[in-house]
Amino acid sequence: MQGPSDKTSSAVTTVFVVVSGTDAGAALANGLARQRARVALLTDRAVETESEVTRIETSFASRENVAAAFSAARQQLGCAQVVVHSSTPQIAFTSTPIEGLSYRHWGEVVHVAVKDTIYCLQAAYEHFDGRGGSIVVFGPSVALVGAPGLAPFCMALEAQRSLAKSAARQWGRVGIRVNWVAIGAEGNYPELSSAAIPPVPELGPPPPPLGRVPDIGDDVADLIGFLSNDVARAVTGTTVNVDGGSWMVP
Amino acid sequence: MNIPQPRLQGRTAIVTGAGGGIGRGIALALAAEGANVVIAVRRKVTGDETAELIAQERGTALAVKCDVSVRADVDSAVAAAVAAFGGLDIAVHNAINRESANPLALEDLTDAMWHAQASVAWDGTYFLAQAALPHLRRSARGCFVMLGSFFGRHGAAMNPAYSALKGGIRGFVKALAREWGPYQVTVNAIEPAAATEPTEIFFSQHPQLRAQFMRNFPMGRLGRPREDIGRAVVAICSDEFGFITAQSIQVDGGMYTAT
Numbered sequence: 001m002q003g004p005s006d007k008t009s010s011a012v013t014t015v016f017v018v019v020s021g022t023d024a025g026a027a028l029a030n031g032l033a034r035q036r037a038r039v040a041l042l043t044d045r046a047v048e049t050e051s052e053v054t055r056i057e058t059s060f061a062s063r064e065n066v067a068a069a070f071s072a073a074r075q076q077l078g079c080a081q082v083v084v085h086s087s088t089p090q091i092a093f094t095s096t097p098i099e100g101l102s103y104r105h106w107g108e109v110v111h112v113a114v115k116d117t118i119y120c121l122q123a124a125y126e127h128f129d130g131r132g133g134s135i136v137v138f139g140p141s142v143a144l145v146g147a148p149g150l151a152p153f154c155m156a157l158e159a160q161r162s163l164a165k166s167a168a169r170q171w172g173r174v175g176i177r178v179n180w181v182a183i184g185a186e187g188n189y190p191e192l193s194s195a196a197i198p199p200v201p202e203l204g205p206p207p208p209p210l211g212r213v214p215d216i217g218d219d220v221a222d223l224i225g226f227l228s229n230d231v232a233r234a235v236t237g238t239t240v241n242v243d244g245g246s247w248m249v250p
Numbered sequence: 251m252n253i254p255q256p257r258l259q260g261r262t263a264i265v266t267g268a269g270g271g272i273g274r275g276i277a278l279a280l281a282a283e284g285a286n287v288v289i290a291v292r293r294k295v296t297g298d299e300t301a302e303l304i305a306q307e308r309g310t311a312l313a314v315k316c317d318v319s320v321r322a323d324v325d326s327a328v329a330a331a332v333a334a335f336g337g338l339d340i341a342v343h344n345a346i347n348r349e350s351a352n353p354l355a356l357e358d359l360t361d362a363m364w365h366a367q368a369s370v371a372w373d374g375t376y377f378l379a380q381a382a383l384p385h386l387r388r389s390a391r392g393c394f395v396m397l398g399s400f401f402g403r404h405g406a407a408m409n410p411a412y413s414a415l416k417g418g419i420r421g422f423v424k425a426l427a428r429e430w431g432p433y434q435v436t437v438n439a440i441e442p443a444a445a446t447e448p449t450e451i452f453f454s455q456h457p458q459l460r461a462q463f464m465r466n467f468p469m470g471r472l473g474r475p476r477e478d479i480g481r482a483v484v485a486i487c488s489d490e491f492g493f494i495t496a497q498s499i500q501v502d503g504g505m506y507t508a509t
Contacts, residue, residue: 115361126357143421148428156418163405
């Protein structure tokens, strides 16, 4: 994995993986470390990581907390060229029809998830400090198709995607690229195993067409490596759906 | 000679934020097609103005004071609709916080700004959905309509919060449509590009941007709140469109085509 702004460099890239709510960050951090990136995982989850990953516990309750976690990561690993982010509060995975949804549930999904992302994007912008860099926001692909019982979750994820586009438009002038990656839920998000994920309307062989659901620590880590590399220097504001071809989103 | 009947005759609709602009246009269009319209507005005087315009066209309307960020207000507005007209068939959440139109850098977005906008655009959606659902289920043609925006689709550089809020509507529509489909209640969003008071204020402050912006419109104009946006809402609530759900429909004169 090369630095995002120098395609001829063999320098090792530093990546901050900033993930609240799920264990997906650990799998991704481990995968990126296997690509020879120097990785810090900034998370509110008690997850185990491989020894190469620097783990920094943080709360996402305020902008200041997230900024402090970035500072701690910088002290240990230096400046990052890549920030990877996801915010999916655990309660968001609890399938609940809207008529039975408490305001606490609603607020913890839609407001907390999006504010976490705002804080992370703001911290990344300050961290890059005019040097440019790559930001990849990711989340389960269910947001692109919707699922009953997950209306606030789908709202929050799509808001994060629009926020990423807005950041990409605004910060492109200072060399920051921002992209969004949708990840097939099966296997990667066990929290969604009991949710009513819509079936793909395909009567042929069972999806996905590639025969397997992509793995977050392998396939997704590779994609993030690509998006963060100089070869993708003209790619920003885009959405890449890594679901093995299940939903070929228009 | 067959005289066409109004398409929404006998139905009852509630429209939030209908004291002006697009919301007023939607209320007028719904009433013109025979719907009883409840105008839910934070400042009742503006709702009364809309009701008066509807009355002048021999329509039926009721204005109620409603801050959509307050659950009790939304519950009361829906209850008023049911009490006055015997049910509720159409719920349109249009209200937004006016701050949403102000340009803002993402790095300057604060918690207070987010909550001021999200409490209207999102919490209002949630409160209205909960209050309206029992009545929409009893309707023969229940419709829940939200107002999205092309800002949510393409992400606006200087409106990060508004982009996020409107982008979120797309995800909400898809999920809720799947949830309410078994009740035969449709859920859709309209994504308008219309000439409104905030639009005019913005361009009066940034006149150099008007011509640049208008080049985006193949039809050479912005939408009209009643004739273009309001009638689109009428259409999506009509029997002709009764099998359309889970859609965010761009009513923008062909402005944004990268979908």
